[in-house]
Amino acid sequence: MSRLDHMADKFEEYVIFIALSIMSLAILAQIINRSFLGRPFPYGEEIARYMMVWATMMGTSAGVKTGAHIGVDVLVRALPRKAGLLWMFLINVVALAFYVFVGYLSTKIVYSIQGTGQISPALQMPMWLAYLALPVGFALCVFRQVQLIRTKFREYRERDTEGKGGA
Numbered sequence: 524m525s526r527l528d529h530m531a532d533k534f535e536e537y538v539i540f541i542a543l544s545i546m547s548l549a550i551l552a553q554i555i556n557r558s559f560l561g562r563p564f565p566y567g568e569e570i571a572r573y574m575m576v577w578a579t580m581m582g583t584s585a586g587v588k589t590g591a592h593i594g595v596d597v598l599v600r601a602l603p604r605k606a607g608l609l610w611m612f613l614i615n616v617v618a619l620a621f622y623v624f625v626g627y628l629s630t631k632i633v634y635s636i637q638g639t640g641q642i643s644p645a646l647q648m649p650m651w652l653a654y655l656a657l658p659v660g661f662a663l664c665v666f667r668q669v670q671l672i673r674t675k676f677r678e679y680r681e682r683d684t685e686g687k688g689g690a
Contacts, residue, residue: 531584531666538581546574569645573653580660587622587667608679615675619668626661633658 553567
């Protein structure tokens with residue numbers, strides 16, 4: 524595992540842990556304030572929403588790394604080996620292009636929102652901080668998808684050399 528891979532792993536893990544912890548505490552505070560104190564916690568819903576977005580985007584990246592996203596491999600299995608691997612490679616490249624494209628668009632959105640100076644209603648924080656989860660998450664998805672393509676290509680080459688009687 525490369526140092527960059529290790530850093531990305533730890534970043535994803537910490538952000539997911541922190542976001543889910545803060546989200547849970549905010550919801551708990553909301554419940555306690557409404558049920559026992561009779562008044563709402565004005566920040567709870569907003570905190571929970573933004574933390575869920577961050578946790579979701581980091582989880583998306585972690586899912587790309589593990590290959591946990593939805594995939595239909597019926598076609599890959601039905602095709603001859605080389606054609607199936609080519610098809611799988613094509614699917615991974617299309618996924619990579621998607622992550623790059625959506626990451627680019629989300630970065631444009633963040634810059635646009637930053638330029639407006641928009642702030643959140645309850646927390647009064649800059650809205651671009653909430654939206655920043657998208658380009659960060661998609662940048663990690665791009666990194667993870669490149670890793671996945673490299674790993675699949677390496678596996679293919681190893682299987683191909685084994686099939687030809689190498690090593």
